Amino acid sequence: MKKYIIQRLLRSIVTVFVVVFLVFMMLRMMPTSGYFTRDDFLTMTEEMRTTYLKNLGVLDPPLEQFKNFIINTFRGDLGKSITVYPKVDIAEILPEKMMYSAIFGLCSMLVSMITGMSMGLLMARKKEGLADHVGTGYAVLIRSIPSLIYLFLIQILVSRAFKLPMLFYPDRPASWILPILSLSLSSIAWYAIWLRRFLVDEENRDYIKFARAKGFSEKYIMRRHVLRNALLPIAIGIPSDLLLIISGSLIIENLYSIPGMGGLLINAIRQMDNNLVQILVLIYAVLSVLGVFLGDLLVVLIDPRIRLSDDAV
Amino acid sequence: MEKVQEVLARNYDKALFRRRAFHPERSEMLSDTNYSYWQSTIRTFWKAKTSRVLIVVIAVLVLYSFVYPLVSRVDPNQVSLDTEQWNMKASPGHWFGTDALGRDIWSRTWTGTRNSLVIALVIALVEVGVGSFVGAIWGYVKKVDTVMLEVYNIVTNIPSTVYLVLLSYIMKPSVFTIVFALASRGWISEAKFMRNKILTLRESEYNIASKSLGTPLMRVVSRNILPHLISLIIMEAALTIPYSIGSEVFLGFIGLGLPQDMVTLGNMVNQGRANFMLYPSQMIFPSLVLCVITVSFYLLGTRFADASDPRNHV
Numbered sequence: 001m002k003k004y005i006i007q008r009l010l011r012s013i014v015t016v017f018v019v020v021f022l023v024f025m026m027l028r029m030m031p032t033s034g035y036f037t038r039d040d041f042l043t044m045t046e047e048m049r050t051t052y053l054k055n056l057g058v059l060d061p062p063l064e065q066f067k068n069f070i071i072n073t074f075r076g077d078l079g080k081s082i083t084v085y086p087k088v089d090i091a092e093i094l095p096e097k098m099m100y101s102a103i104f105g106l107c108s109m110l111v112s113m114i115t116g117m118s119m120g121l122l123m124a125r126k127k128e129g130l131a132d133h134v135g136t137g138y139a140v141l142i143r144s145i146p147s148l149i150y151l152f153l154i155q156i157l158v159s160r161a162f163k164l165p166m167l168f169y170p171d172r173p174a175s176w177i178l179p180i181l182s183l184s185l186s187s188i189a190w191y192a193i194w195l196r197r198f199l200v201d202e203e204n205r206d207y208i209k210f211a212r213a214k215g216f217s218e219k220y221i222m223r224r225h226v227l228r229n230a231l232l233p234i235a236i237g238i239p240s241d242l243l244l245i246i247s248g249s250l251i252i253e254n255l256y257s258i259p260g261m262g263g264l265l266i267n268a269i270r271q272m273d274n275n276l277v278q279i280l281v282l283i284y285a286v287l288s289v290l291g292v293f294l295g296d297l298l299v300v301l302i303d304p305r306i307r308l309s310d311d312a313v
Numbered sequence: 314m315e316k317v318q319e320v321l322a323r324n325y326d327k328a329l330f331r332r333r334a335f336h337p338e339r340s341e342m343l344s345d346t347n348y349s350y351w352q353s354t355i356r357t358f359w360k361a362k363t364s365r366v367l368i369v370v371i372a373v374l375v376l377y378s379f380v381y382p383l384v385s386r387v388d389p390n391q392v393s394l395d396t397e398q399w400n401m402k403a404s405p406g407h408w409f410g411t412d413a414l415g416r417d418i419w420s421r422t423w424t425g426t427r428n429s430l431v432i433a434l435v436i437a438l439v440e441v442g443v444g445s446f447v448g449a450i451w452g453y454v455k456k457v458d459t460v461m462l463e464v465y466n467i468v469t470n471i472p473s474t475v476y477l478v479l480l481s482y483i484m485k486p487s488v489f490t491i492v493f494a495l496a497s498r499g500w501i502s503e504a505k506f507m508r509n510k511i512l513t514l515r516e517s518e519y520n521i522a523s524k525s526l527g528t529p530l531m532r533v534v535s536r537n538i539l540p541h542l543i544s545l546i547i548m549e550a551a552l553t554i555p556y557s558i559g560s561e562v563f564l565g566f567i568g569l570g571l572p573q574d575m576v577t578l579g580n581m582v583n584q585g586r587a588n589f590m591l592y593p594s595q596m597i598f599p600s601l602v603l604c605v606i607t608v609s610f611y612l613l614g615t616r617f618a619d620a621s622d623p624r625n626h627v
Contacts, residue, residue, distance in 0.1 A: 015466045023471060026479045144611035145604050146559035148566050152586060250474060251566065266567055269478045277475075284472045 005297070012289040019285040020278070021066060027274050028062045035082065035272055056082065058274065069278060078279050083271040084264070090279050094261075098246045101253070101260035105245025107176070108183035115184065116191025123192060124199035135196065139189040148251055151182050155255050168256040179256045183249055191234075198230045236299050240291025247284055335527050350540045350623065358620035367613050374606060378426035387420040389576050400592050409598040413588055421576050422599050426606065429558055429578040432488060432571075437553035439496040444503025445546050451504055452511025461508070468501045474567075477560075481569035491571060495560055503549055510545060514538050544621030551614030555607035562603075578603045 032053055033041060044052065053059050057068070072079060078090040085093055123135040142150075158178060159166045165175035202208060211221045248262030261280075268276040300306050358364050382389075393399065393415025401411040409418035451461045477494050484490040514520065515538065523533050561579035564570040570579055578599055585596030619625055 011463075011466075015463070015470055018467050019470045022467070023475060023479070026483065029483050030479075140608065140611060140615075144555045144607045146562040146582075146607065148559075148562050149582060149600050149604065152589075156589060247472070251563070254566075265472075265474060266478060269475070269482065270568075281472065281475055284475070285470050288470050288472075289466075 001300075008293055008296070012293055016282070016285045016289055020282050023281045024066050024069065024278060025062060027272075027277060028058075028065070030272060032058065035274075073279075073282065079275040081268075081276045082273045084267050084273045084276055090276055093264075093276075094279075094283075097248075097259060097261045097264055100258055101248030101262060102246045104176075104179055104183060104252075104258065104260065105248070107180045108187070109241060109245065111180060112184035112187035113191060116188040117195055119188065119192035120195025120199070123196040127200060132196070135192050139193045142186050142189040147186065150185070151251055151255060154178065154182055166256075168258045175256075179252050179258060182252050182255075194234075195230055198233075199226060202226050202229065232299065232303055235302060236295040239294035239298060240288060243287040243291040243294075244284075247287070335529060348626075353623070353626040354544065354621045357626055358617060361616065361620075363612070364616045364620070367609050367616065370605065371609050371613060374426065374602075374609075375430065378423045378430060381420075381423040382427060385420055385423075387417050389416060389421040389424040390574075392416055400588070400595075403594065410592075410594055412584065412595050413592075418581075418595060418598055421581060422578075422602055425576045425578045425581050425599065426602055428576060429561060429603075430554075430606070432491065432561065432577065433554045433557035436492050436495050436499070436557040437550045439492065440499040440553055441503055441546055441550045443496070443500040444549075445507050445542070447500065448504035448507025449511060449542075451508040452515070458508075461504070465501055465505055468498065471498075473498060477564060478567065478569060481564065486569060486572050488571060488575075491561065491564065495557060499553070499556075506549070507542065507545070510542065511538070514541055541621075544617070548614045548618040548621065551610050551617060554610040558603060558607055578606075 035053060035056060035058065036044070036049070040052075041049070050059075057065060060068075069079075081088050081090055081093060119131075119135050122131045123129075124132075126132060155166060155178060158164065164178055165172055166178075167175065168179060169175045208221060208225060211225055212218075216224075246261060248258075248260040248264075250262040250266060252258070253260045253262035254266075265277070265280050267273075268280060393411070395415065398411055398415035400413055401407055401415075403410045407417050407419060409422060412418055412421070447461075451457055476498055480494040480497075481490055484493070520533060520537055523537060558578065561570060561577060562582050565579045565583040570583070571577055573580065581599040582596060582603060585599060589596050
């Protein structure tokens with residue numbers, strides 16, 4: 001077990017390192033004119049531009065830059081934003097943005113789990129019934145229609161129909177409803193379809209038949225046996241879902257102008273704020289790798305059937 | 314008690330258990346039904362009414378969008394200087410109305426449908442083609458497995474938005490960029506999918522049985538493995554099309570899609586979005602066509618997946 005954890009951790013570190021390196025190099029391939037605002041670029045002379053770039057450190061050999069970046073990050077110095085928030089410490093920008101994205105993400109995770117699971121239960125109760133058809137239709141639409149189209153229409157039409165605010169205001173609770181709802185739509189479909197399929201598959205398993213033969217009520221079997229098993233695979237995804245909520249949703253945060261993480265990355269890349277992009281990519285990579293790792297560990301802890309021997313990797 | 318093996322060793326007739334050479338004709342004699350995988354797949358697929366409707370819908374849409382630009386005399390890029398011609402409502406002259414520059418939306422919608430479909434098809438072909446090829450090698454050659462898994466971990470851990478946005482900046486917005494950006498990331502998921510499938514297929518009992526009966530490898534591949542894979546490949550290609558069209562819309566939204574003057578459904582949806590408050594129809598019409606296309610291809614893919622599963626062949 002210990003060996004397994006150490007091995008997995010080492011691999012994860014390598015993955016994060018390579019991801020960060022690749023993105024770092026890609027950033028260096030962008031034209032240097034992006035480091036200037038348009039006005040600065042026009043007013044500066046060629047010499048001033050070169051000094052400016054030199055001060056930023058972007059004229060050093062890329063490998064040298066990468067080394068400095070890694071060393072600084074390990075010291076806890078995340079560097080300063082260049083263009084998005086000129087000369088502000090990145091460590092100061094991020095917490096507030098992360099908080100917004102995290103709150104929205106948490107709320108929508110709760111909403112989608114509760115709604116999605118109940119929908120799945122309802123669909124499985126009567127296969128080919130009305131609820132089943134409606135639920136399947138919903139999932140097909142959500143999966144095949146580009147999310148931008150329905151998210152945009154929801155923002156405009158639903159806010160008009162229910163007199164809800166169309167943009168996000170931190171002090172107006174009503175303006176939280178639509179973004180949370182929009183964030184939940186696709187995961188509701190995911191949970192519902194998943195649970196339905198699981199329940200239908202599981203219905204005729206031997207252990208369920210045996211439980212029935214013992215005379216347990218359907219409700220008891222459902223609660224004690226089926227649902228418990230159904231929750232296991234969902235549990236694998238929970239740590240990474242939880243960690244990744246702070247990355248926010250690009251489309252939704254953009255539509256409702258939520259000051260979260262979702263739009264930050266795009267802005268940072270657009271304005272070529274290399275320092276900011278690097279830190280964000282580092283954070284995302286660590287979170288997603290850590291999420292998968294924790295998910296696997298969690299399953300080992302809660303599923304008595306899985307026991308890791310030292311040779312299994 | 315005597316051991317069973319010893320009894321057998323004493324009693325069996327050596328001639329009975331001689332290893333036989335492989336006879337293609339005789340091996341056919343074993344199968345008592347004239348079951349053909351492809352016929353059954355198509356029959357199962359065609360039996361459902363929804364599938365037939367889907368095929369018709371897709372055929373009509375695709376045909377129309379390809380024929381229309383050829384026969385129509387309305388230029389989708391024809392701007393009008395006459396303000397009367399701007400933002401017109403649907404009328405007999407302009408079935409979907411006109412946009413903010415007086416361009417005919419009906420003609421733009423169908424030209425855009427054709428362009429988007431071609432782009433999506435190219436992406437699907439490249440992605441699924443490369444993915445299946447690499448996936449087949451990945452599944453069969455055990456040596457590359459660990460390396461490929463690491464590559465997979467790395468590629469899937471680069472946030473897709475970061476990758477798409479960076480690429481669109483490094484390369485100029487163009488059809489090639491969008492195809493490259495999507496396919497260069499998508500192929501590895503396809504490859505992983507194929508690899509998993511091949512691993513389960515080649516370890517399945519009927520393949521082990523074939524192997525021990527002396528079936529040549531080529532025959533195992535062509536009769537036992539390939540049919541499963543080809544149906545998967547078709548399904549994946551069908552499912553990639555809605556995804557590619559959706560990505561085109563998304564990239565247009567963050568301002569990195571195809572060049573603005575190119576007529577595609579993604580561009581039309583995003584241009585219509587800007588005018589939505591005043592003239593909702595400019596977004597609604599192209600979006601409707603787009604949704605019909607993505608939903609039908611998605612359903613087609615899942616239907617075909619169901620039909621290609623031998624367990625559903627009755």
